[in-house]
Amino acid sequence: MLKAMRVVVLFSGGVDSAVTAGLLAREGAEVHLLFVNYGQRAAPGEERCAHVLADYMALPLTCVDVAGLACLGQGSLFASHPGPGDGPGETYFPHRNLLLLTIGAQFARRLDCNALAVGFIKPQGSYYPDTTPEFLRRVRHVLTLESASIQLLAPLIEYDKTAVVRLAEYLGVPWRLAHSCDLSATGRCGKCPSCLDLEYAIRGVGE
Helix, strand or coil: CCCCCEEEEECCCCHHHHHHHHHHHHCCCEEEEEEEECCCCCHHHHHHHHHHHHHHHCCCEEEEECHHHHHHCCCCCCCCCCCCCCCHHHHCCCCHHHHHHHHHHHHHHHCCCCEEECCCCCCCCCCCHHHCHHHHHHHHHHHHHHCCCCEEECCCCCCCHHHHHHHHHHHCCCHHHCCCCCCCCCCCCCCCHHHHHHHHHHHHCCC
16 A cells, blocks of 8 residues: 555656556555646647546646747657658657656655656557666666655556556546547547557457
8 A cells, every 4th residue: 555655647648647646546645646748749638638637536737838848859749840750769759758757756856745656558669768667777766866765656567558448447547538649639640659559459458
């Protein structure tokens, strides 16, 4: 049980972070959600769904706007890209998760929380090196240099997307209300890695 834990969950409005928040809340943690707009194309839809999910789960949500960082971005995550890519590598933004974890750790310190959680799931390839267990291990080491009291949690790191959807059903997390597209702010494009992963997971659970 995590009844003594106060945790910030990096919350994208997507399925994985929603299930992470629901799982930690179910286990007794005091959960605070943090959405970060870093200038990504899908930010309006992600933030809208983050509010809907937070209201449904009755969890506090804080939104941080650092959209100016889009000038540092590359790939199809950003509106300045000439067109949507259709491969996983096109939606990789180097150092994004390092940035988000830094912001999350700062917020956790401000709230006097003792944990920071991310919705990383089992890596599906080599396109996203900043979602791997090795990345988490190294970031944990860096965080302890300045915030030794903050644990870094990734409770879904051994789950694939199908298992995450099944867990959402078990926990009663309304995953259908989540935003799961990298390229669109209004729905699913059906082509990006996030859309394809969720479609595969839906078939896997028999829907």
